[in-house]
Amino acid sequence: MQVYFDNAATTIMDTQVIDEMADTMRNIFGNPSAIHSKGRQAKAAVELARKNIAKMLRCNSSEIIFTGSGTEADNMALRCAVNDLGVTHIITSEIEHKAVLDTAKSLESKESLNVSYVKLDIYGKADLKDLEVLTKKHPGSLISLMHANNEIGSLNDVKAISKIARENQCYFHSDTVQTIGHYPIDLSNWDVDFITCSAHKFHGPKGVGFMYKNKSLKIRPIVTGGGQESSMRAGTENVTGIVGLAKALEIANNGIQDKIRSVQAIKTYFINQLEEKIVGTCFNGDITPEGGLYTVLNVSLPPSEKSSTLLFQLDINGVYVSGGSACNSGAIGSSHVLKGIKHPDNRSVVRFSFSKYTTKKEVDYAINKLKSLI
Numbered sequence: 001m002q003v004y005f006d007n008a009a010t011t012i013m014d015t016q017v018i019d020e021m022a023d024t025m026r027n028i029f030g031n032p033s034a035i036h037s038k039g040r041q042a043k044a045a046v047e048l049a050r051k052n053i054a055k056m057l058r059c060n061s062s063e064i065i066f067t068g069s070g071t072e073a074d075n076m077a078l079r080c081a082v083n084d085l086g087v088t089h090i091i092t093s094e095i096e097h098k099a100v101l102d103t104a105k106s107l108e109s110k111e112s113l114n115v116s117y118v119k120l121d122i123y124g125k126a127d128l129k130d131l132e133v134l135t136k137k138h139p140g141s142l143i144s145l146m147h148a149n150n151e152i153g154s155l156n157d158v159k160a161i162s163k164i165a166r167e168n169q170c171y172f173h174s175d176t177v178q179t180i181g182h183y184p185i186d187l188s189n190w191d192v193d194f195i196t197c198s199a200h201k202f203h204g205p206k207g208v209g210f211m212y213k214n215k216s217l218k219i220r221p222i223v224t225g226g227g228q229e230s231s232m233r234a235g236t237e238n239v240t241g242i243v244g245l246a247k248a249l250e251i252a253n254n255g256i257q258d259k260i261r262s263v264q265a266i267k268t269y270f271i272n273q274l275e276e277k278i279v280g281t282c283f284n285g286d287i288t289p290e291g292g293l294y295t296v297l298n299v300s301l302p303p304s305e306k307s308s309t310l311l312f313q314l315d316i317n318g319v320y321v322s323g324g325s326a327c328n329s330g331a332i333g334s335s336h337v338l339k340g341i342k343h344p345d346n347r348s349v350v351r352f353s354f355s356k357y358t359t360k361k362e363v364d365y366a367i368n369k370l371k372s373l374i
Contacts, residue, residue: 002318003362008150008178008296008353009322013248014203020247021205024240032237033228042239049246056253057180057212059187065211065232066242070177070198073211074099076233077173077194080219081142082107085171089141090115091134095124095151095340097175100144114138118145123286124154124341128164135168146175147195151337151351152285153296155179162191177201177209181252182295183260193217199241203355204248208241259356264294266358273367274299278374284343297352300343304374307348314350317369322351 004012024045030038032046046066054061067073078100081087090104094117104115116138119130126145135141143165148155158174165172173194176185180195181202187195198209213219219232226234252259267287274281280302286292306313311323323335338349352366 001362001365003320003366005319005321005352005354005358005362005366007355007358008201008351010200010206011203011355012357013200013205013244014251016251017204017244017248021240021244024243028239028243032239033226042237045239046237046242049242052246053210053249056249057185057187058189059212060215062230063187063212063215065213065229066237066245067209067211067233068207068238070175070196070201070209071097071099073196073198073209074173074175075103076211076222077196077213078103078107078142078144079222080213081171081173081194082111082113083222084219085142085217087140087142087171088113089138090144091118091131091138091141091170092116092144093118093120093126093340095120095149095337096144096146097150097177098336100146100175101336104144116141120340122341123291124149124152124284124337125286125291126156126161128157128160131161132164132168135164135170139168140170141168142171142173144173144175146178148176148178148293148296149285149337150178150296151335152298152341153178153287153293154285155291155293158190158192166191178293178296181249182256182293184253184256187212197245199245199248202248202252205241205244208238208245210245260294263354263356263358264289266354266360266363267294267297269360270297270352270354270363270367273363274370277367277371278302282347284338284341284349295354297354299350299352301348301350301370301374303346304348306373307346310348310350310373313373314366314369317373319366319369321366322353323349 030042032043050064051061107113108115119127171193176195177198180197193214195212200206221232223234282300284298
């Protein structure tokens with residue numbers, strides 16, 4: 001048996017998305033920038049996707065800028081804030097995605113920019129009191145804090161952070177890569193400047209995402225050489241990918257509350273089985289339905305002789321998981337997120353992440369294999 005528990009890294013594509021993309025590849029091949037009918041047909045497909053995405057997120061279609069990934073979108077938000085909005089200070093956390101952390105460090109080394117890191121609580125969430133202190137000390141900063149951590153699943157309070165940002169004339173960017181398509185997001189009620197998305201996190205294609213930019217902001221592109229995306233990102237649009245993104249988000253948003261309940265039930269069952277069958281199991285991050293991402297469970301296991309090879313042993317046994325972010329899978333060394341929350345070095349960590357396709361039978365198989373290995 002083979003079971004897939006690495007949905008936070010990427011999800012299997014929905015067959016309806018594949019069908020929609022295949023139909024697009026067969027019938028829409030024009031360049032969206034071309035003025036002839038085939039080009040206009042491709043342009044119409046892109047703009048319909050943009051319109052549908054904006055409708056689902058309750059924002060203006062002009063505020064959606066398609067990108068090649070969530071990482072590119074994060075880069076765009078931070079770099080444009082510094083280049084075009086006069087930001088000279090970034091406030092973030094030590095456990096953000098590397099797309100934010102590495103970009104912030106790069107900007108700090110090259111620009112007259114400083115970076116501050118907000119304190120974290122025991123679950124890895126931003127300490128809002130410390131955030132208030134930092135924003136009062138550095139008004140006009142860019143706050144970059146993710147909605148849900150991709151490794152430990154803890155949710156930040158976007159509305160509370162936004163309120164602090166506005167009280168101190170700060171801009172606010174939130175990496176929402178792990179939450180778009182998993183929660184109903186209403187941007188008409190979120191006072192944010194930038195959010196980011198990657199389609200392959202909710203059963204869409206890889207290599208396509210978007211950045212939401214509040215329409216009040218005036219920024220310039222970081223990729224130049226063409227007038228695509230209303231002159232905000234040069235390069236021929238990935239028409240097929242964009243169509244797939246919109247279809248995947250449409251499917252994800254349909255019956256989203258039922259999906260939340262069913263996947264949360266799988267996660268709760270997983271937690272209960274681990275606590276019952278593997279003595280000494282702990283969890284990183286907030287695992288409550290209210291405070292944690294229902295698709296992610298970061299498990300801290302008791303010390304074992306097989307700790308160093310546990311992920312490989314699980315792989316051999318057909319259990320596909322991660323020790324942290326897939327973006328760091330080739331790196332040697334422990335996760336920066338685990339370091340940020342001061343996780344003990346002598347305990348193994350496995351991230352199990354779920355989707356609408358995950359079953360109890362798969363959970364039982366994974367737990368039995370994990371128990372036998374430990």
